[in-house]
Amino acid sequence: xxxxGETVTGSVFTIILNRPxxxxxxxxxxxxxxYRALENAENSKASVVVIRGAGHTFSAGGDLLEFKSSDDAGxxxxxxxxxxxxxxxxxxxxxxxxxxxVEGAAVGAGFGLALACDITVAEQKAIMNMAYRRVGxxxxxxxxxxxxxxxxxxxxxxxxxxxxxxxxxxxxKLGLVNFVYPQEELxxxxxxxxxxxQALPMETIHYFKxxxxxxxxxxxxxxxxxxxxxxxxxxxxTQFKERLENFFLKR
Numbered sequence: 001x002x003x004x005g006e007t008v009t010g011s012v013f014t015i016i017l018n019r020p021x022x023x024x025x026x027x028x029x030x031x032x033x034x035y036r037a038l039e040n041a042e043n044s045k046a047s048v049v050v051i052r053g054a055g056h057t058f059s060a061g062g063d064l065l066e067f068k069s070s071d072d073a074g075x076x077x078x079x080x081x082x083x084x085x086x087x088x089x090x091x092x093x094x095x096x097x098x099x100x101x102v103e104g105a106a107v108g109a110g111f112g113l114a115l116a117c118d119i120t121v122a123e124q125k126a127i128m129n130m131a132y133r134r135v136g137x138x139x140x141x142x143x144x145x146x147x148x149x150x151x152x153x154x155x156x157x158x159x160x161x162x163x164x165x166x167x168x169x170x171x172x173k174l175g176l177v178n179f180v181y182p183q184e185e186l187x188x189x190x191x192x193x194x195x196x197x198q199a200l201p202m203e204t205i206h207y208f209k210x211x212x213x214x215x216x217x218x219x220x221x222x223x224x225x226x227x228x229x230x231x232x233x234x235x236x237x238t239q240f241k242e243r244l245e246n247f248f249l250k251r
Contacts, residue, residue, distance in 0.1 A: 001018065002018055002033070003017075003018055003019055003027070003029045003030035003033045004016065004017065004018055004030060004033040004034055004036075004037045005018045005054065006037050006040060006041075008044060008046070010198075011045075011046050011047040011048065011198060012046060012047070012048045012049075012050060012194055012198075013040070013041040013044050013046035013048070013049045013050070013096070014049075014050040014051075014052070015034070015037045015038070015041065015049065015050065015051045015052075016052055016053065016054050017030065017034070017051070017052070017053040017054065017058070017059055018030075018054045019054070020053075020054040020055025020057065021055075022060070022063065022065075023053075023055070023057045023059070023060035023104070023105065024053040024054060024055070024057055024058065024059040024060060024110070025059065025060045025061065025062065025063040025064070025065075026059060026061065026062050026063055026080070026084065026109050026110070027063040027066045027080075028066065028076070028079065028080055028083070030063075031080055031083035031084050031087070032083050034083075034084075034087050035083055035086050035087045035090065038087055038090040038091065038094065039090070041094065041096065042090070042094050042095075042096070046096050047096055047097065047197070047198055047202045047205070048096060048097050048098075048099060048194055048197055048198060049091075049094065049096045049097070049098045049099070050098075050099050050100075050101060050190075050194070051098065051099070051100050051101070051113070051117060052100070052101035052102075052103070053103065053104070053110075055104075056103045056104050056123075056183075057103060057104030057105055058100070058101070058102045058103055058104060058105060058106040058110050058113075058114060058126070059105075059106060059107065059109065059110025059113065060105060060107050060108070060110060061107040061108025061109045061110045061111070061131055062077075062080065062108055062109050062140075064135065064244060064247065064248075067235065067240075067244060068241075068244045068245075068248065072236075073235040073236065073240060073241065074232050074233065074235045074236025074237075075232070075236075076235070077137075077140075077231055077232050077235040078228060078232035078235075081140045081141075081227065081228040081231055081232060082228060084109055084112075084113075084140060084141050085140070085141070085142070085224040085225075085227070085228060087113070088112065088113070088116045088141060088142045088220075088224060089220070089221060089224070091113075091116045091117060092116065092209065092213055092217060092220060093209075093213075094209075095205055095206040095209070096205065097118050097119065097197050097205060098116075098117040098118045098119075099117060099118065099119045099120070099121060099190075099193070099194070099197075100113065100114040100117035100119070100120045100121070101121050101122075101123075101186070101190060102114050102120060102121070102122040102123065102126050102128070102168075102177065103122075103123040103126055103183075103186070104123070104126055104127075105126060105127050105128070105129070106126065106127075106128045106129075107128070107129045107131045108129070108130065108131040108132055108139075108141070108143070109140060109141040109143070110141075111128050111129065111130060111131075111141075111143055111147075112139065112140065112141030112142045112143035112146060112147075113141055114128070114177075115142065115143070115146035115147060115150065115176060116141075116142050116146060118209070118212075119178050119179075119193070120176070120177040120178055121177065121178060121179045121180075121181070121186070121189070121190055121193065122168045122171065122172075122177040122179070122180050122181075123168070123180075123181065123182070123183050123186050124168055124180055124181060124182045124183065125168070125183070126168050127165040127166060127167060127168075128165070128166040128168075128171055128176065129159075129163060129164070129165050129166065130143060130147070130159045130160045130163055131163055132160065132163075132231075133160055133161065133163045134163050134247065135240070135243050135244055135247055136234060136239055136240055136243040137231050137234050137235060137240070138227065138230045138231050138234060139160065139227060139231070140224075140227045140228060140231045141227075142220065142223070142224060142227070143227075144156065144160070144223070144227060145217070145220060145223045145224070145227070146217075147159065147176070149216055149217070150174065150175050150176055151174045151175065151176060155174060168180045179193070
């Protein structure tokens with residue numbers, strides 16, 4: 001089964017994280033395929049790119065089982081973070097409006113991916129969680145970059161250090177998501193949103209995103225490099241293996 005699904009309807013390119021049995025946890029294959037899908041979306045000249053997860057879950061974050069089975073978790077996570085960060089940069093650079101649809105949960109790297117998009121739509125009962133501290137890692141996927149800018153330093157510290165769930169009511173108040181809908185209305189509301197976006201003059205999008213990136217997200221590439229260095233360094237320590245073992249024992 002392909003880890004990423006791609007569909008094209010008119011000028012809308014939809015990317016589906018497709019490991020529903022693993023809650024769309026991001027393994028190496030999925031991360032590499034995600035970047036290729038974003039390149040395909042860019043080459044298609046789509047005006048809107050939608051990113052969502054199969055099985056009514058956005059993403060449970062990095063695949064802890066792949067981390068656990070690796071003999072060199074530091075090198076593995078370094079490669080995975082590089083692939084993920086290439087996708088984050090592509091989302092910010094692509095001349096299309098990128099819409100994340102969050103259902104179920106957006107955890108860890110999945111949280112960062114949802115925040116990186118231009119617009120985030122959420123199902124009412126979904127949750128978000130930084131999660132990294134549970135296994136002794138610092139954020140990657142731009143999580144520490146986007147969350148601190150959107151919610152502020154105090155909230156970022158709270159969400160990372162306490163690793164608590166964020167409801168969509170709270171997420172909307174903090175500006176982490178744009179729209180929140182009950183499950184039965186989600187698809188129709190997303191369709192209405194996409195129609196509204198496509199009715200706008202699309203030649204403005206490149207310049208709009210340049211302004212947003214310069215105003216809010218300046219320094220993203222350097223920050224992603226720092227995130228990757230730190231998460232790979234921590235993953236290479238013996239304590240990480242021990243924390244992973246404890247994590248799975250508690251489940």
